[in-house]
Amino acid sequence: MSTTAPSISVRGVGKSYSGVTVLRDVDLDIAPGEVHGLVGENGAGKSTLLKILGGVVRADHGTLSFDGEQVTFARPRDAIAQGVSLISQEGALVPALTVLENVFLGRWAQTAGVRRAGHDRKRFDELIELTGFEVDPRARVDLLPTGVQQQVEILRSLARGARVLAMDEPTAVLSEHEKDNLIALIRRLADSGTTILLVSHFLDEVLAVADRITVLRDGALVTTDDAATQTPRTLVRQMVGREIDMLYSTPDPIPDDAPTVLSARGLRRGPVQGVDLEVRAGEILGLAGLVGSGRSETLRLLFGADHATEGTVDVDGATLTRLSPRRAMAAGIAFVPESRKEQGLVMARSVSENVALSSLPRRRVGPVVRRSAERTAVDTVSRLVDIRAAAKDAPVETLSGGNQQKALFAKWLLCSPRILLVDEPTRGVDIAAKSHIHHLITELARDGMAVVCVSSEIEELLALSHRVLVLRHGRPVGEFPRGTAKEVVIAAAFGDEGEPT
């Protein structure tokens, strides 16, 4: 295996899953050492193309050539042998092992089967120097924040001598600061001759870092062009095939007489170190902060998903005692959690069962579910949030990310809540769905719902919220009105020293 990056050429590659074509006749050339962005809506085929290059998925037809020589990737190790390393959305680390063990997973330095950790350690230090990461090699991987886990994956790819790094939504789980670091690293790696393939929903990131950008739509390649000639607007037009309104929805002003609906005093538990907040009817409160600042944990305390060790949650001025999700729901609180796959949806069950789940007692005769009432309710709310599913009885896992997220909203709207807690409302959803969800949130606020929204995308929060509350180390450190510059909010999140800890 040579150490310089190959020139990759993809010819006529196509892939179908049980009759659904997800990729059709894609031709693509990738030059050595270039940063190549792949963009498109959910389901456009970006991830599939990346997985084909990473040997995780086999193309139905078409060829791959490296430096003019045709290669066949039947399994990931074939791709690794060619120097291709795939860094996926989910991550592929062994949770109970240390950073060092993961970085050299299966390729530990050894003498007669005995590991030579010291040797690995030396190579690890070299990689650290190259990347500028700050990772403790002895830390257990499952105890690290997501951003650091991703760094471990990158280190492992480099340790395997990767010449081509294929990254699927690498910034989706990162905080602003981590994103900037990653972007800088991508540039540095590319300058030292590594080819980077980057799939991302964040167009400004792709535009900032990529040399060339390929747009995919419905499995077909629309265009490959120099990044310099593209703007977010042109990319979006190519991705969706039409102009869409990229502007965020603007919330209506809060009526002067709107009462305070939700308030919390001195909430504490784990990373949350005393949070006070107040939300009025019709108000959207944004909660910003770095990863680990206690944003998501605060929402969980407000919903009773975790029990606060100290502090109170009041709804309409009355304190909720022994708060649990059931009691929170009874008080009119709804909670759209961070991860729809792990915390939100029962993936193997149907769309309608999922949507109906939290409001089952509303439609029953004795213990029996009223199916017709359920169908009507699910259909109505599905239209409201615009779920696009082939059938309501299809498993929810067959839906695209955007539609899954809408199903999650639909589930809570059926409870007719008065307070909506949303964690990462648009993570991993395509642009059309994102704009729809923003619109939905502002609509709900207009109808008098009190909304608390957590997002790692500062722009999203600033555009969506009436106020943004910034948390640092589990404490509110600043409150900003609409129209505050992004930099000001980020500075508050980092603190005066500008040090992320």
Place this chain on the structure above:
Amino acid sequence: MTVDAATPAEPPAQLPPATGSTGSRRAVRFRDYGILVALIAIVIALSLSTDTFLTRSNMINLLDQCTVVGLLAAGATVCILSGVFDLTASATLAVSAIVGVEIMRVTNVPVGFGAAVVAGALLGFVTGMIVVRSGINSFIATLATSIIYRGVAVVVTAGAIVYPLGSQTENFGALTWPSLFGLTSATVMFVIVVVAIGLLISTTTFGRRVYAVGGNLEAAQLSGIRVGSIHVAAYVISGVCSALAGLILASRAGSAQSTMATGAELTAIAAAVIGGTSILGGEGAIWRGVVGAFLLTLIGNGFNLLGWDTIYQQVLQGCLILFAVTTDRWLRRRSR
């Protein structure tokens, strides 16, 4: 390089491709009813190859044989659907049957039967509370609990066989008596109980919650479902099923003892899985467990009727389980 392949003026229709949905749905259909096809195939094969299979007496016998595993499989399915295992099933069966007989000796036959069912429900409740409160993996927690229950059975009986009073012997055999359509009363009871549990799981809000808890515990919790109560309820249902199965066995034998139905909990789980209930929870149905139990019984019956050496029966049953789970996995991967 610019590949301006397509810049259509019309917005592309965002409809899901029709071919795909029917294709995947066909796979789902086959996956849904593949086990019934297998069952019917064996029934047809046995009908054609023997004169004795499709006779009234064999059918009555076959259904009666199916009742014990069938009841245990229904209980196991409820537990597996909700994401837990119940390895106490056969131990609960023995303890409930023994309690039933002991109470019967000091009262009468109906009260004894009732006492057995109550004992089954109570034991299920205790198992459930142990699993939920300890937070230990249900497989380990119920394994330990089942050893305790077997121990209790030995202690209560002092290792001996327990009989009802001489005057009660005849009525104690009531479950073996012919009843509706000539079926044994055990079969009739089995059908009623299984249909009731099937309806409970498929039509009620409780059933929906069972699937949600088994499919994604955290999502269920965050949807306001009391996950612990659902699990305890699943164990109670399983306990009642075990007690009824215990009564059938005791009624046939005219007695109860501490070693009753040893290992039957694994047969029950096997039946559930053969039927197509996912071992991971959240997917499956009660009728699947019953069909799985029926398939296992049918193989035993076929061996007898065909005059095959029954020493191979377990080998075949084991192969069947492997085949069922492999097919399930294969179909699942393909439909994704």
